[in-house]
Amino acid sequence: MEESSLAAQFAVLAAGVVAFAVVSRRTAPWPLTMPMVFAAFGLLCAVTGLVRLGVEPTATAVLAELALGVILFVDAARIDVRALARERGLPLRLLGLGLPLTLLLGAVVMWAVAPGLGLLGALLLAAILAPTDAALGLAVVEDPAVPQRVRQGLTVESGLNDGLVLPVVLFCLAALGGGDGAGEGPAYWAAFVLGQVGGGTLLGIGVGALGGWALARAARAGWVEGLWRQLGTLALAGLTLAAAETLGTNGFIAAFVAGLAVGVVSRRVGHTGDSAPTEYTEDTGQLLAVVAFFAFGNVLLAEFAVDLTWQVAVLALFSLTLMRLVPVAVSLLGSRARRATVLFVGWFGPRGLASILFGLLVLEAEVPASEELFSVVTWTVAASIVLHGASASWGAARYGRWYARVRRDMPAEQAAGMPEAGSAMAHRPRRGRAR
Template structure:
């Protein structure tokens, strides 16, 4: 197949996938499968094991694939931040924070032990494997995340916040693993790792991202409400803020993933200011009559909410587009990997033992119990974030034999997650929502 024919066929397949997602989205949501499972199957079909339309190799096309996964994670992290409308003082924030820190630490430690004693890896390689597989995925977990910013459900809120935070909190362990392998400077006694890779990069990234998100958002609203300027192109707000925040964060040697997530959080909160904080809109002028209905909505009292809704809608659509592309890529890569027998026992241990144990420990002191805790323990979805960290490590010149082994384990975990979580998400979440509705009805009947 020549290049022109491959491009033409690729356009047809990709177009059919996007249209099928639109036409069959509601139907698929009622079935015990996810859209990601379909994209994965199509990726397998168009890859080397199928018609050979697309050929990629995670060990040779590492720079390209790292950038693709990096962009996908950034968009999803910003979207996750914008979904979380709860005030930062709300006690429910303990859930994602503890999952992204305490559960993260338990997961990395458990996988490290399993890597050393079960897989025969060196300590550095085992820590690196733990850091790659510890973060849950904000891209593929949309079915169990907050459906709208007003959603207060602890399960959805916790999983959304965890997916947004732990893609950044995993970075210190990535750097630790690389340092133990001798390809990153840890400093004497680990001082550089503690001060730069942990304390500064984490806190600096969160603070910088939140400050930029608030500054950009409030500046745009000020110009709109006071001067009838900066109108339109709400979509560019998201893309511009993501790029600006990520670039500045990297220049400051902080974690860009955390910064972008924090920027999304801050942008969502610019319409939560107390009365009198935001400048009042000026008196109507003759020029206002020339504004379109959309521009008038962007400059009125509802300007903050309208801007947030527009940005959030664009982000969600962009995230869905990214999901299609990235899962197709993963499907293509599957045919290029020589999977080792060890994945047959490693994957079940990760999903059935390590993840539930880490969640149970991480939720200590919270009000999450019963079905919510069990579902959080089950939905430790792995995906694009883990793929990015793997490629990041490969591009830092780890040994080729180790790279091949980590690729086998990581891709096996991602594919297994797409399949088993895709099959289980619809029936489990439907049952969960039905139980919530029944309990709510019982409480209403008791009050009556």
């Protein structure tokens, strides 16, 4: 199939954006989300020959990295760090215990189902599919009926888990002969992990705090026009990602921490005007995500979602269910969280841009069984886009009604002691749900 011209590609995608925009409010209550629409649109364009992007996996990876980095930056900027410090229990449990258990359980089961992957290949696949993407279930983290502590925990988890598993992905690639560091000892990898996590954290604090403070102070002094504060904030997100790439540290952790820092200094210094300084950055992140999911459908679904073997189907189903549900349940033991909360948090761990990006790294590295690995990733993300997207609004509303009913039927003191009911300062909501 011939690659379509750049002008034709842009025209078709732009027309799709306009069409979705026209009905976006009308379709908001429907079980239909932006990733579902544009992944399907991209696939339809590829199948019919209307648009065939013809881009290399590297280009798609860059696009996914930009979209994910900007979204992480914005989501972090909306979090109140003081509230997070007080209510850190759920994120710590999910990241400190749930994430390692996810990698362990995933590696064992995937090795058992597909022994041809080898243990390292199974661990690599588990690491690729471990990160969650809150953007695929946006209704969950935006619905005020869901306890704020639960929403905040899911947001922080999705903001940090992709950066935390990246060293595992790169280690497995190197050990399989498809990346740098092959043959290196424990000291090398300890330094590598420290550089990725610690370096990304320090970079994010530095860029976010200094840049955010400068923009906030200048705005307070009346030196900055509203548009340029918006553009300057977007530039901070881009600067963080570019600096992380240049310095060889973790761009996702850096972007998330930079967003936290920008949020802190913006609240302390204050901002002028009717709009928050991250609004344009938020819009840009959503637009990048639109293009990324269109590319996913047009390039990756059309190429790799062809041969569905029983092993691929089993691993995709396992990745979206037990691989997360069991570790979440174990990590919440002793927290006094109700069964409904455990199931809610366990189910709403959708797989999205991070898994796509890590899967593309496997293709570029050409490790053994790379196409089989990426086939599992493609089917898992495609199923997650549909299942989590379709169930997000319904699940959030149902859980919210359960929570309200339980609190209403309890004595006031007992209701106040529910772990879900703990006080957590709400972060700034999105202006509109791209869903």
